[in-house]
Amino acid sequence: MKAGTSKLQNHRDFHEQLEALDDQPDNLSSNSTLDDVVEKSRRNFMKGGLGLAMAGFLGGCLGTTGQNHNSVRGIAARNLQQPDIGLKPIPVEQDLMFDAVNVPEGYTANVFFSWGDSVEKGASPWRPDGSNSWQEQMKQAGQNHDGIWFFPFPDKPDEHGLLVMNHEYINPTLHPNGLTITEDSHGFKQRPEHEVKKEMAAHGVSVIEVRKQSNGHWQKVNDSDYNRRITGFTPMDLTGEVAGTDFLKTVADHAGRQVLGTLNNCAMGVTPWGTYLTCEENWKNYFVNRDAEDYEQRPAHHRYGVAQDKNSNYYAWESVEPRFNATPDHNVAHGGYVNEPNRFGWVVEIDPFSPDSTPKKRTSMGRLVRECSTLSLGDDRRMAFYFGDDTRGEYVYKFVPDQVYEPGNSAANRDILDHGTLYVAVFHNDGRGEWRPLVFGQNGLTRRNGFTSQADVLVHARRAADILGATTMDRPEWVAVHPQTREVYVTLTNNKHRGKKEDQEINAANPREDNRHGQIVRFTEENSDPTATHFDWEIFLLAGDRPGATLADGSSVPENLVGDIKGDIFSSPDGIWFDYQGRLWIQTDYGDDDERNINMGTNQMLCCDPVTAEVKRFLTGPRGCEITGVTTTPDGKAMWVNIQHPAISFPASDGKTRPRSSTVLITKDDGGVIGT
Template identity: 45%
Template sequence: MNEFKGDPMSIPFHPDNDETINPSANASINDLIEQRKLSRRGFLKGSFGATTIAALGGSAIADGLTNFAQAAPSPIGGIGFSPVAANIAPMTDAITVPPGYAARVLVSWGDSLTGAPHWDPALPMTEAVQLHTYGAHTDGMHYFPFPSTGVGGVGNTRGLLVANHEYVDPGLVHATTTYGTDAMTPDRVDTQLAAHGISVVEVQDSNGAFQVRRPSAFNRRITGKTPCEVGGPAAGHVLLRTAADPAGTRVLGTLNNCANGHTPWGTYLTCEENFNGYFGAAADALAAQPLTDHERRYGMAAAGFGYRWHEADARFDLRANPNEQNRFGWVVEIDPWNPKSVPVKRTALGRFKHESAGVVVGADNKVAVYMGDDERNEYVYKFVSSKRFDPKNRAANRDILDHGTLYVARFEADGSGRWLPLVWGQNGLTPENGFANQGEVLIKCRQAADRLGATMMDRPEWVASHPATREVYLTLTNNNRRGTTPASSNGADGTTTAASARPPVDAANPRRDNRYGHIIRWRDTGGDVGALTFGWDIFAECGDSLNPQPHLQGNINGDDYGAPDGLWFDADGRLWIQTDQAGDAQGDWANIGGNVMMCADPATGETRRFLTSPRHCEVTGITTTPDGRTLFVGIQHPGEDWSGSFTANSTWPDSGINGPTTASAAGASKPRSSVVVVTKDDGGVIGT
């Protein structure tokens, strides 16, 4: 039996950083939104469109004409598909897309990236096999097209698919149902480290269907043991130095690679999220030297998430190597076009549980990176480069993300907001308060944001920016501690244990027991990515329209969904929303069904269900070819929460549905995370 089985989507290895189990009878304050006239209907009626902003030279907000974010226009070509029905119990163990579309598996965990054989999923994984195969638990991704010219150029048929691998289920890795009591060995740690990280995969259209090119000079794995450089103000900091790296400038590996970003100079940004779960320590060691305030603020615990790496590898022992944990929690930049390049941890972007990194280039070519810290009651950040992007000189952009200013957001009740600078020597970020220099501000980013009084949010996850207006959207997945008692907040002295606060509802997070989540959006003043102020509104409160509690019904104009997570704009301005809820269509999700991918019109709020997923999985990761005719979508951890048998909850993708796969002939021995390709039968643009 799987001894780690717990609440849906909450097994230790895949913490959702929240649980949706806190019913309450407290009064809602949704009336605040009405008082501020920030409901979507009122917002859209009163806001200026993109055309008006352009006509006013981008000065509408700066001139005081409105405090609020500007609604982006409806997508080019509209939303033309017929929505699919919710996948309610008894669930279909497959991907379903609208009539006129097809979804086919492209690559799965353990598929070879070289000329070597594919992994046999019936066997335990090994480090040697994993290093030449696609990693586990696929997540954020991006498609980098090969250079092309003209309509139908080669970039639409050949490119590099770069994808994250967030975590592993050790039982599936080692083919054991007793991982919690098995002997822990260095080989097991190394195999799991190899399953994490990033895969760079060359893909090409062959006879009308995308395939993985094997072998390819570009294909490679970046793992939990791949050497990474440290860039930015924290490089070499005393808190990053270890016995293995006394200079504090070279970290072994990247971990818990959740969502992503990409830069206009052609690099990939992978985001380290729940890194704390890999570290632990023996009880006697912690008794002698208890967890520090800093460790508690980042969620360190004696057993971590149950990986037990610290039992066999001292690198993950909090007391043997106390600085090792400071070397994770960063945004890592990777050059997919150079297989010999070394990934760089960009410390100027701050250390926290990075969910994604949305890059926006301003009119002045300054670069902004918008980021969320994915845990209950954490913050929203923006980095603004001091250097400008040079579109004619790729090499000149190499260190743009090492130089600039990091800000944290404060959302005001009137629909305005401020970006507060996290700069050493300012706003109490001084030695007297525990910040010796800028490097320490960035390493202790959460404590610095506490000191500035930033707005605690309901799990900030993915960021997406509109391709024409620079309007930024952010998913706030859920927060079962919002509005519960006794009320509390993150202490300004940075001593609050991660996710333990119980903040009251506020304007930007207006629902108690926010089990279904919401999506917020903002626009920096004047459309300037470097502006210190912004206007915001709530795009959607997610919910179940059949829920008897009015505040949990949401305000969605279209199909219900909850726990919004993945977020992405296509080139035509369609907003795609992926969900990470309990994937079993039970309890709070009985009417909504399993996880989905939605498509929304940012101007009207109309939302349609485009894709439903297999059982017990998360839909995460999305990207497309430049022509918009081939869509890549990730399906993570199908069959999670299995008990007794690996396939107790799902046999996808090797069951033959949405296949074939590399293991179809042998049948399903365990579920495998995969990337699917979605196309339109008539060859048209996805979503039209």
């Protein structure tokens, strides 16, 4: 880019460029995916109490092949009550200019909360020309709504609560004329200060109080003391195993215990003690290391895909905020900001009911490009939190805290997430699986292989998982846990590299070459225990077209684009969530203008019966959007769904107003439970 100004105005092009950047696999390790790692490590993993008796595997609940799609086996077959799914599915939306939300007959969808809406007291109104200042954006809803959760108040849990949601990243629509990018005399990108600060303010989390009115309508409580914006500027404590170590120290924080902001907040999780877990996903896009030699020798940068200037799609915030320049400066303490990227990629715990509390980055849970943090709570009050590392060819993880949850004991629960064990998943070809612990000194995570401490293992969790022989997956994203059975469902959105790269060969859990449509994997922990180290798995469904379908040019759909869905077709499962009655909700994220997705229409949300695997299409979104994030009241009668990066003019839908990511409130016209 030559010196001067460039305005990137088309937010859809910007989204596609970011997707292309995120699409680059960071896993260049040579570890095999399944078979050749099994035998050499099995003996070690069966020692020390990790090899649980096979007789306890729920009677062989998931069979032996791992490839018998859409079967109903194990705990689902024996114990799962079939949920009431009575909705009339809607068709795909093929209109290239569609700019609204469709829901089934008998339902109503209304826009509830959009980018720029007021959050904190004194917030300025949103200006349609994008001219709000960065100071005003600090009090307004951020862009690109994503993970979301409804926290009920105990007095009226179905009518009053806090709605908490992530704001993942920004679009060029944030500014009046898009992103301004220039180059200095060295060819380095430069950005205006007011744009960078507004972008930092548009990231993070919003907390808003919501209440059902006497007329049955839900409203945001505008003057609530709970309403809060958490942004790229918000001070946060670094806690857990890595806190205070040299890995987190910078020239601005010699102690390594406090960081400013949280970025690229994608999906989320909740704790049984009532806090919100926001997850930092593609944080790598905000940093640059221009020292090529240092970059290649620093796995904390190259293994996670930090930019190198040749990558033109990163945000170039370092031109305004020096801490985003991770190029080592050996003339200042701690190498300047070379460790600043290490301060991102964590689970951030937020107490929504304490608006003055400081968010905490829980480093014992490991550093990833993390999609979610989904809870499974056992009968004995022991827990696991499941994560997808959202990059093609990466892994599925879980974190098991050392302590048990103690209901009503806030002091005992306060720092549970600072102590525990991080595991990575191996999916064997025979339908069995195991969790391998990322523990310093064990199973190759030793000084001989370059690790110096447990903090080192956690900062370089991806590299540690490489050594453990984890199974490379087709872009693992959201995780859902069935509220009664604790069966675990993981969305694998897609992977165009599968079968084309040596490090991403086809395996049983990821069986399709050039996998453009993705799949959902289901597994059951041994004895339904979230803390177990073994599980049985199967492919729940393969997304994609129907057999015999044709593309726009009349050609037959290639085999790798054919799915095995019972019911309504979809591509690229992303968001996934169980409601309180056991219905499985699936949300999609694909390019709706891609010819391979032509039969899918716009992105959608579907309702699935986990017993029969039947799928019914419940919602279609505006052109160019992603459907992501869903939550309901405990009674299931109010549902909030996020519409991210719509392309035309939603929610104004007038063909001229700049589009706004928005939260949509869905209710049933007869006042009933959503999905019935």
